[in-house]
Amino acid sequence: MTETALPVNPAAANPAPENTPSEGTPPEGAAQRRGRPGYDQDGILTIAVEAFIEYGYDATSMGTLADRLRLSKSAIYHHFASKETILERALDQALRALEAVLDEPQAREGDASARLEHVLRRAVHVLVRWLPNVTLLLRVRGNTAVERDALRRRREFDRAVIALLEEARAEGAVRTDIDARVAERLLFGMINSIVEWYRPSGPDDANRLADDVITVALDGLRRPTPSPPR
């Protein structure tokens, strides 16, 4: 709380922006709300996640967060029980979206190699759609129970991808001279790094990006040989 927030115009401009329900959030909540207008949980969440990313979760005080929201510090506690609860919700959004990918029919039916490619491609899209939340997720270190639970869910996702890789390997679609666990780490090292640099500009950006990721992951950077591997 460095500079006193202007007492005029509390929020009212940017609270609850979009809330586009497309990849994990329940689509409900369109009806007119009852009481005094202002932030709801999702509105707070969006801005909080941005702040957590910019300064880091620990380094973001509830005071500076309140400044960003143009609210008093105590008002935040009307919406969330604690700072950690905000983090919990933010991580859950990202994890739900990732976990949902594994439940999609194209991730459960067909050749393992096709399922693998689908999961990788959709993971890129989830990263782009939930960029701030996934960014936050990838920075969690496991110091609290909330963080440890998020790490656990991440590990389970990784395990599913490793299993997929091993299936694709048994199918003969994937090289066997690299350990599946190492391959998975390198794969998602590449994919997850997207949050560090990618900023969307066009509507087809994510598709192009996913194509590039799949290309490098499966065929590598080397110039294709005369007999095209694909």
Next chain:
Amino acid sequence: MTETALPVNPAAANPAPENTPSEGTPPEGAAQRRGRPGYDQDGILTIAVEAFIEYGYDATSMGTLADRLRLSKSAIYHHFASKETILERALDQALRALEAVLDEPQAREGDASARLEHVLRRAVHVLVRWLPNVTLLLRVRGNTAVERDALRRRREFDRAVIALLEEARAEGAVRTDIDARVAERLLFGMINSIVEWYRPSGPDDANRLADDVITVALDGLRRPTPSPPR
């Protein structure tokens, strides 16, 4: 400083461990020191970096750091002017080692593709050798001047690799259907992810790891076609 440190046996067991000078540190400093024995800067640094990684830099208080060192909090200030100075030194070690790779003769002479491969391979080795410091470097977000300077040096390193990629592309050794900057990000996304999971066990581990990284980066995960691309 949660629990009072035992007044007995102050340090004396683990201060200044090894200090193996092989990849960036000047080899001097073997002679007997003068005054009261105990930690020197490097000894503090090693343990501090470990703590910063475990809890995160912001979440690591000077109190808990002192507990780890079996020292009083104020003793740390005998060696370092501030918490941020510790971070600065730790980041500098990592960056110096990385920057030194670009100055090696194999990174400056010969085909661009060979130079590129050399830089990638050596980058993996630097990551392994300076694992804690590089881990810390990759978590820096740029909130202070020290952090911003570290990010600047990282960007310069990335720029050099992008230039190398563009040279290799002009040579015809690297595919041209992916933007060089995107390719570099994905490459180092993969390489940098190593700090998240790799823990050394054998002496040849790093070589094997570097081989795997080069393989995936250049040839991809797909099973090699009958006409071997390599």
Next chain:
DNA sequence: ATAGAAGCCGACCGTTCAGTCAGTATATAG
């Protein structure tokens, strides 16, 4: 008109934080 619901504020509390300071302890060199 009024009741209920939702959102918000300012003052405040106990704790923890990075950093300071004056003094003490233990080593080597002469």
Next chain:
DNA sequence: CTATATACTGACTGAACGGTCGGCTTCTAT
């Protein structure tokens, strides 16, 4: 022994932290 260099301690400070509390404001529904 003395001088000097290095390492360390414990008590402390002001600021910032997450969180609480009682009361207030602004909306919809009836």
